[in-house]
Amino acid sequence: MDYITIDSKKVPIEGEKNVLSLIRKAGIEIPTFCYHSELSIYGACRMCVVEDDRGKIFASCSEQPRPGMVIYTNTKRVQRYRKLIIELLLSSHCRDCTTCQKNGMCNLQSLAYKVGVHAVRFLNHRKEEPIDMSSPSIVRDPNKCILCGDCVRTCDEIQGVGVLDFAFRGSKMKVQPAFNKPIGETDCVGCGQCASVCPTAAISIRTNVTDIWDAIEDPDIRVVAQIAPAVRVAVGDAFGIPKGENSFGKLVAALRIMGFDMVFDTSFGADLTVMEESKELVERIKSGEKLPLFTSCCPGWVKFCENRYPEFVNNLSTCRSPQGMFSAVIKDYFADMDAKDGKKTMVVSIMPCTAKKSEILRPDNYTDGRQDTDFVLTTTEVIRMIKQMGLQFAELENESADAPFSVSSGGGKIFGTTGGVTEAVLRRLANDKTYNTIREISYSGVRGFEGTKEASVMLGDREVKIAVVHGLANAGRLLDKIKSGEVSYDFVEVMACRRGCIMGGGQPSGGARTRVSRMEGIYKVDTTSNVRYSDENPAVKQLYDNFLTGREHKLLHRNLS
Amino acid sequence: MLEQSYYEKADEIVAQYGDEARFLIPIIQDIQSCYRYLPPELLSYVAKKLHINEAKAYSVATFYENFSFDAKGKYILRVCDGTACHVRKSMAILDQLYKETGLSKEKHTTDDMLFTLETVSCLGACGLAPVMTVNDVVYPSMTPEKVTELIKKLKEEG
Numbered sequence: 001m002d003y004i005t006i007d008s009k010k011v012p013i014e015g016e017k018n019v020l021s022l023i024r025k026a027g028i029e030i031p032t033f034c035y036h037s038e039l040s041i042y043g044a045c046r047m048c049v050v051e052d053d054r055g056k057i058f059a060s061c062s063e064q065p066r067p068g069m070v071i072y073t074n075t076k077r078v079q080r081y082r083k084l085i086i087e088l089l090l091s092s093h094c095r096d097c098t099t100c101q102k103n104g105m106c107n108l109q110s111l112a113y114k115v116g117v118h119a120v121r122f123l124n125h126r127k128e129e130p131i132d133m134s135s136p137s138i139v140r141d142p143n144k145c146i147l148c149g150d151c152v153r154t155c156d157e158i159q160g161v162g163v164l165d166f167a168f169r170g171s172k173m174k175v176q177p178a179f180n181k182p183i184g185e186t187d188c189v190g191c192g193q194c195a196s197v198c199p200t201a202a203i204s205i206r207t208n209v210t211d212i213w214d215a216i217e218d219p220d221i222r223v224v225a226q227i228a229p230a231v232r233v234a235v236g237d238a239f240g241i242p243k244g245e246n247s248f249g250k251l252v253a254a255l256r257i258m259g260f261d262m263v264f265d266t267s268f269g270a271d272l273t274v275m276e277e278s279k280e281l282v283e284r285i286k287s288g289e290k291l292p293l294f295t296s297c298c299p300g301w302v303k304f305c306e307n308r309y310p311e312f313v314n315n316l317s318t319c320r321s322p323q324g325m326f327s328a329v330i331k332d333y334f335a336d337m338d339a340k341d342g343k344k345t346m347v348v349s350i351m352p353c354t355a356k357k358s359e360i361l362r363p364d365n366y367t368d369g370r371q372d373t374d375f376v377l378t379t380t381e382v383i384r385m386i387k388q389m390g391l392q393f394a395e396l397e398n399e400s401a402d403a404p405f406s407v408s409s410g411g412g413k414i415f416g417t418t419g420g421v422t423e424a425v426l427r428r429l430a431n432d433k434t435y436n437t438i439r440e441i442s443y444s445g446v447r448g449f450e451g452t453k454e455a456s457v458m459l460g461d462r463e464v465k466i467a468v469v470h471g472l473a474n475a476g477r478l479l480d481k482i483k484s485g486e487v488s489y490d491f492v493e494v495m496a497c498r499r500g501c502i503m504g505g506g507q508p509s510g511g512a513r514t515r516v517s518r519m520e521g522i523y524k525v526d527t528t529s530n531v532r533y534s535d536e537n538p539a540v541k542q543l544y545d546n547f548l549t550g551r552e553h554k555l556l557h558r559n560l561s
Numbered sequence: 562m563l564e565q566s567y568y569e570k571a572d573e574i575v576a577q578y579g580d581e582a583r584f585l586i587p588i589i590q591d592i593q594s595c596y597r598y599l600p601p602e603l604l605s606y607v608a609k610k611l612h613i614n615e616a617k618a619y620s621v622a623t624f625y626e627n628f629s630f631d632a633k634g635k636y637i638l639r640v641c642d643g644t645a646c647h648v649r650k651s652m653a654i655l656d657q658l659y660k661e662t663g664l665s666k667e668k669h670t671t672d673d674m675l676f677t678l679e680t681v682s683c684l685g686a687c688g689l690a691p692v693m694t695v696n697d698v699v700y701p702s703m704t705p706e707k708v709t710e711l712i713k714k715l716k717e718e719g
Contacts, residue, residue, distance in 0.1 A: 162614030
């Protein structure tokens with residue numbers, strides 16, 4: 001086998017495409033800004049420079065490993081180079097660290113500390129630019145951009161949206177949308193993947209933390225929370241809980257201590273979605289119209305479809321997302337009590353997603369002119385609130401969600417990962433509700449991280465062809481194929497973010513290990529659930545029998561008139 | 562929104578090259594030479610036709626100094642401020658042009674759309690320093706007096 005020598009340690013070359021991956025394999029955390037294993041190599045930040053035995057200095061991300069190479073990752077010269085790079089980056093950076101959104105989580109900040117920059121010798125000549133607050137999902141602060149291009153490549157390569165790019169040249173270079181349009185006026189879908197790769201706060205999540213504290217303080221407001229499936233396997237990241245472990249119970253406890261009046265599980269909403277969407281699928285298959293049926297749970301995808309593939313808008317399910325369904329039900333459920341108590345119910349949904357912040361403002365998600373979800377808090381914002389409160393999160397005792405929506409099925413919980421919606425719908429449509437069916441569906445091809453997955457099941461004597469796709473660039477490619485007639489399906493699940501909500505823009509970011517642990521965590525939540533089928537959830541049955549009769553369409557579907 | 566004729570012209574130019582991403586630069590060059598500037602609406606329009614993201618097309622158009630999103634005057638005055646011209650007092654030429662045309666560092670085009678004034682880094686005619694051009698005509702060894710005369714002549718021609 002071929003080897004290269006890294007800091008006098010022999011490391012075998014096993015198909016790695018660049019020296020950087022070998023260095024990381026050797027257990028050395030080499031600093032980077034612009035390198036992401038899933039994006040194309042850009043080689044701009046120069047932080048990953050190393051020195052070889054002949055004194056040549058090069059960027060390890062864009063160097064192919066050659067057998068017999070001898071490199072050093074931390075020589076005096078390399079240290080000096082890295083320090084200068086950071087110093088130069090900091091010289092045109094606003095450096096308001098103490099009041100910055102990213103304080104404590106900023107890659108620039110932590111690398112400045114690691115390489116030991118104690119003073120910046122250069123003056124900042126950059127003109128201050130206005131902050132772009134035009135999107136309900138993200139905030140763009142050009143003064144904090146270090147031009148690593150991570151957002152540019154993520155938006156284009158992973159999401160196929162491409163609203164951001166470099167503009168101008170040399171020292172005048174900036175990252176911005178075409179013609180520096182406000183981001184809210186572009187084709188941006190609000191997925192927040194740019195914010196999760198941004199090493200600084202040049203792109204950050206639009207936060208609503210203050211609004212929530214204000215509401216909690218107000219005695220006339222009944223603050224009701226709903227927690228999305230994917231949040232529970234990520235929130236613990238910030239509190240030393242093993243990756244992927246289910247922290248739902250602790251989060252419920254934390255929210256109650258903070259002052260939330262009621263806490264529910266969005267998986268209940270997901271159960272409702274399963275009921276409505278499977279009904280819709282059966283109807284469309286029967287009539288043969290508007291096939292394939294596209295899922296509509298993911299607001300990033302819905303917006304992408306409207307912007308780029310308007311010809312498929314009618315194929316989107318008319319269902320609201322689980323968040324939307326559940327908020328409408330909650331608002332109606334508390335309406336009488338509100339009138340009696342002289343209170344106002346406010347629904348705060350805790351989501352792995354930044355696009356949900358835009359979804360709640362869409363008129364088609366309103367009921368009779370009423371905004372059903374008042375605020376969306378992302379997982380990272382909730383983490384901040386827990387920290388503000390000073391809670392020892394890991395030590396909290398588990399608590400369960402409030403009645404009457406306290407039960408939710410495993411089917412509703414797997415919505416958090418790619419393939420989950422499909423799997424839950426297939427469970428609903430299965431006639432034989434045994435453990436065997438669950439096993440069969442889980443092996444049908446809907447699980448896993450492959451970009452586009454296919455499955456086919458029998459519904460009576462009709463074969464139903466299914467595709468599951470995640471990452472909008474993958475979705476775009478699939479839609480092109482559907483358009484050209486190269487492939488055809490009856491049901492297509494689309495999630496804007498790769499791997500689904502577990503890696504949403506509102507989650508704490510993470511790499512390969514994080515993704516796998518979160519997916520495993522979600523499936524574990526399912527296997528340990530008492531109810532696995534959405535249609536067997538007693539709380540759902542009760543809701544349909546007593547509360548929803550005749551109002552399914554008004555509360556659970558988007559009003560498209 | 563521009564007049565329909567602009568989009569028809571763009572269609573015509575795109576048809577000459579083909580709707581591939583690699584033809585973006587020659588297409589927008591042709592559009593610019595047609596209108597003496599690159600109408601932003603047409604850049605977005607062409608990007609869509611070539612299946613390029615608008616932001617990417619904008620990135621290309623702003624990378625090159627030569628593309629301009631602002632409508633330019635009938636006469637484009639370019640003053641060379643390369644090293645050779647600079648040491649032979651090109652700034653005095655520029656100042657005189659500012660005075661004669663009423664333009665400034667911030668304002669590049671006169672309201673009557675007659676003049677646009679730009680500086681360039683080198684025109685490649687250092688032996689003729691200080692040098693300037695009006696559209697494609699070169700004016701060598703300029704002096705402030707010559708500038709006054711030139712502008713007067715151009716104004717008369719209208």
